[in-house]
Amino acid sequence: DTGVxxxxxxxxxxxGQNVTFRCDPISEHNRLYWYRQTxxxxxxxxxxxxxEAQLEKSRLLSDRFSAERPKGSxxxxxxxxxxxxxxxxxxxxSIPPVAGVHEQFFxxxxxxxxx
Amino acid sequence: xxxxxxxxxxxxVPEGATVxxxxxxxxxxxxxxxxxxxxCRKEPKLLMSVYSSGNEDGRFTAQLNRAxxxxxxxxxxSKLSDSATYLCVVSDGGATNKLIFGTGTLLAVQP
Numbered sequence: 001d002t003g004v005x006x007x008x009x010x011x012x013x014x015x016g017q018n019v020t021f022r023c024d025p026i027s028e029h030n031r032l033y034w035y036r037q038t039x040x041x042x043x044x045x046x047x048x049x050x051x052e053a054q055l056e057k058s059r060l061l062s063d064r065f066s067a068e069r070p071k072g073s074x075x076x077x078x079x080x081x082x083x084x085x086x087x088x089x090x091x092x093x094s095i096p097p098v099a100g101v102h103e104q105f106f107x108x109x110x111x112x113x114x115x
Numbered sequence: 116x117x118x119x120x121x122x123x124x125x126x127x128v129p130e131g132a133t134v135x136x137x138x139x140x141x142x143x144x145x146x147x148x149x150x151x152x153x154x155c156r157k158e159p160k161l162l163m164s165v166y167s168s169g170n171e172d173g174r175f176t177a178q179l180n181r182a183x184x185x186x187x188x189x190x191x192x193s194k195l196s197d198s199a200t201y202l203c204v205v206s207d208g209g210a211t212n213k214l215i216f217g218t219g220t221l222l223a224v225q226p
Contacts (some may be wrong), residue, residue, distance in 0.1 A: 033213060041204050042119070042216025043159065056211045091158055093214075102147040102212050106158040 002026060004107035006092050012113045013082055021110045025094030032075050033104060034067060034099045035091040036060065043091055049075060082114045118142060120202050121217035129225050132193045136201055136220045138186040144208030145215075148179050150188050151202040153219065157201055162188075193224045 005024045013019050024033050030051050035043035046065070048056040051072040061067075064082075069075040079086055089111050093104035121138045128134050141150075148166075149160040163170060165177040165186055176189040186203055200219040206212045 002128075005155050033125050033211075040123075040203075040218065042214070045213040046206075048213055050211075056209075056213065059137040076137070076162075089156075102206055103149065103164060104214060105161070109158050111156075 001020055004092055004094055004105055006017065006090075006107040006110050007110060008110055010111045010113075012115065014115050015082060015084060017082055018078065018080045019082060019112065021090055021112075023075045023077070023092030023107055024073070025075070025092070026096070026105060028096060029094035029105075030097040031095040032069060033093045033095075034075070034077055036093060037089040037109075038087075043089075046077070046090075060061065079112075082112075084114045087112055087114045116141060117217070118215045119193075119203055119205055119217040121220050123218055123220060125221040125223050127223045127225060128193055129194055130195060132224075133189065134193055134222065136188045136203070136222075138182050138188075138203030138217055140205045140215070141207055142205065142215070143184065145205040146208055147163065147206035147212065148186055149175055149204040149214075150175075150186075151204055152218075153200045153202055155200075159216075161205075162201070188221075193222075195224050195226060198222055198224045207219075218224045 032049040034046040036042040049069040089109045091109045092107045146176045150162040152162045153159045165179045175189045202219045205219040
């Protein structure tokens with residue numbers, strides 16, 4: 001499978017626990033985005049990486065959230081001290097390093113449930 | 116006001132019907148426009164990009180009116196398999212080209 005992959009697909013955790021999600025973009029895609037989608041809403045932007053550099057973070061990304069892309073390939077999103085309001089689908093998307101290409105291809109998402 | 120506004124529906128239509136979805140966006144700096152399709156509990160999948168000249172892909176036709184900041188999607192000869200949520204999406208016009216999504220329009224095609 002050469003698409004964007006995410007792991008885990010589902011995560012159930014108790015309030016206050018830390019969780020970490022992983023995204024593997026399509027090979028050679030240097031631009032990577034994280035979004036969050038809650039029930040009945042469209043996805044909302046969280047953060048953007050170009051190669052290993054995190055170039056933009058949304059105000060939605062509180063200090064409990066941190067994202068990394070250490071080698072410019074896979075990325076991780078960590079949520080510390082989870083709250084029930086963090087329950088959502090976390091989506092990762094990537095774009096190749098081609099000028100003028102803006103279509104984003106999404107992974108299957110990680111569905112987080114905080115009890 | 117939301118940056119991208121869509122009628123949430125649901126649109127309940129019989130098989131074979133033609134259905135149209137509309138969307139408005141507020142950011143005049145947006146440069147890229149898309150329709151994504153999302154099935155229940157799945158990720159959004161690109162249906163088509165939208166251009167000012169209009170574009171067609173089989174039964175699907177998309178139109179963009181930059182002056183009115185309005186995007187449309189027309190589905191002809193609806194199939195049961197078209198049942199999904201259709202997300203209107205625009206780029207934010209900034210350096211990162213992050214996407215701004217509408218809340219989606221739910222389409223249910225009935226047999």
